[in-house]
Amino acid sequence: QVQLVESxxxxxxxxxxxxxxxxxxxxTFSMRxxxxxxxxxxxxxxxxxxxxxxGGSTRSADSVKGRFTINRDNAxxxxxxxxxxxxxxxxxxxxxxxxxxxxxxxxxxxxVYWGQGTQVTVSS
Numbered sequence: 001q002v003q004l005v006e007s008x009x010x011x012x013x014x015x016x017x018x019x020x021x022x023x024x025x026x027x028t029f030s031m032r033x034x035x036x037x038x039x040x041x042x043x044x045x046x047x048x049x050x051x052x053x054x055g056g057s058t059r060s061a062d063s064v065k066g067r068f069t070i071n072r073d074n075a076x077x078x079x080x081x082x083x084x085x086x087x088x089x090x091x092x093x094x095x096x097x098x099x100x101x102x103x104x105x106x107x108x109x110x111x112v113y114w115g116q117g118t119q120v121t122v123s124s
Contacts, residue, residue: 006118097114
């Protein structure tokens with residue numbers, strides 16, 4: 001069993017930055033891909049970014065490419081999402097998730113453990 005706890009969300013003005021953290025318990029973290037997803041009110045959950053087990057491969061959604069960066073520290077069992085140049089349309093609950101294996105995926109069905117999420121609100 002893996003437990004995930006996100007932190008770092010909050011209220012920020014457009015153009016600002018936030019860094020989300022996702023701390024994981026359990027020994028499987030370092031061998032698994034990780035993903036970040038978000039869900040805005042009234043909308044479906046959408047893929048934001050993902051990273052392979054060793055950080056050697058990452059993928060970002062087109063909507064955040066060039067603004068968001070994902071990385072991980074396996075020694076700390078933590079994955080990060082650095083969000084720069086935030087826009088009001090980035091407002092959502094952001095959740096991290098553990099992949100079913102060492103790879104990353106853009107589809108939520110391939111993730112087996114999920115955190116509770118952290119709210120990010122970007123004001124205009």
